[in-house]
Amino acid sequence: MLRTVQATRYVTPLREGGSLPAIVEADDLGLYVVKFRGAGQGPLALVAELIAGEIGRALGLNVPELVFIEVDAGLGRNDPDYEIRQLLQASVGLNLALDYLPGSTMFDPAARDKAPADQASMAVWFDSFVTNIDRTASNPNLLLWHKALYFIDHGAALYFHHNWQSLDQMAQSAFPAVKKHLLLRWASAIRQAETEAKLKLNESVFAAILDQVPDAWLVPNAGDGDAATRRAGYLRFLTERLTASASFTEEALRARSELV
Ligand SMILES: Nc1ncnc2c1ncn2[C@@H]1O[C@H](COP(=O)(O)OP(=O)(O)O)[C@@H](O)[C@H]1O
Ligand SMILES: [Mg+2]
Known part of the structure; x- marks a missing residue:
């Protein structure tokens, strides 16, 4: 079962991808990479991320822990970047996040x-x-962390949907x-x-x-x-x-x- 955490601090955007995921701190003091429901790809990208990610895990592949993350209207409200403020506003409520692998x-x-x-x-x-x-x-969407392979970014999977x-x-x-x-x-x-x-x-x-x-x-x-x-x-x-x-x-x- 996926845990649910509350986002407490917007740390920084990850600009490689188009969906503007971000590193966010949560109330369990963990850092997560958040996939925002309000991003251009829409909620189906989160559906694919969850279903494919958990199937990968069931197959024994390393997938960073997936959690639900609750975003409230205060998160990043004063961020200087208009695009980020818009994205956070459109994502108030439940989103999906992966455990952040520092130094990967x-x-x-x-x-x-x-x-x-x-x-x-x-x-x-x-x-x-x-x-x-x-x-x-x-x-690649494949990380090396402590010499092990970690599989990330399954938002484009299951494209029949x-x-x-x-x-x-x-x-x-x-x-x-x-x-x-x-x-x-x-x-x-x-x-x-x-x-x-x-x-x-x-x-x-x-x-x-x-x-x-x-x-x-x-x-x-x-x-x-x-x-x-x-x-x-x-x-x-x-x-x-x-x-x-x-x-x-x-x-x-x-x-x-x-x-x-
Ligand atoms: N769990 C993670 N730990 C560390 N870095 C990550 C993690 N997830 C994503 N990243 C970094 O963020 C980038 C963008 O994330 P990704 O899930 O690939 O989203 P996008 O859909 O934007 O490609 C990745 O290429 C990787 O560098
Ligand atoms: Mg990617």
Whole structure:
């Protein structure tokens, strides 16, 4: 179960990404990287961050702890940056945050960073499963912290949820974008990763994760219908994709054979 903390101090924006996440201090004195509900990508980015992040964790990958963070109207009210004040105003209420990993560095093959085969293979399988295109050389979203790999930024995963008509088609898709995966060259055990993943994931694991997504994030737009229907849709996507995993597993193996 995700904990809930209260934001107490806006520390600094993280300007690499487009969504203007920020380092924020909370009432437990921890520092968090906050993904704001009011950012341009909208609440579905937080939905993807939560669902994909917790699936990654269930697969045994290191994902920084995810928490809900309550933002009140006072936070950053006097920040000199208009864009930041606007973002905070639009995000009053519940947001999602990750434990901040101080002193972490971005994984960089050019600096001779390497990944263990088992983790690289599971990461390739995981990103294919959740249709995450954001783990590439130009956009690694992979941190090194105390010599271990940490997987961040899953806001672009599960992109079928921007077009629900595509649910069944996306659940079956081979995910050819895997050819650009940052860790593909180290992923020499993709078949083993699939076997392991099939032991770890199932409908009740997915349902327990989906139960934690706030209703309001699931139906951000008028006419979206009700949250329970949306939750059932995610559950159908995830279970169908797990059943169809041979397709994207074979695609990942094929993409790797062309690379190494
Ligand atoms: N948990 C974390 N600990 C330390 N740094 C982080 C953490 N999460 C994100 N960052 C830093 O903030 C940057 C932006 O965060 P990210 O989640 O990738 O958001 P965006 O959607 O803007 O790309 C990352 O590239 C990384 O440098
Ligand atoms: Mg990013």
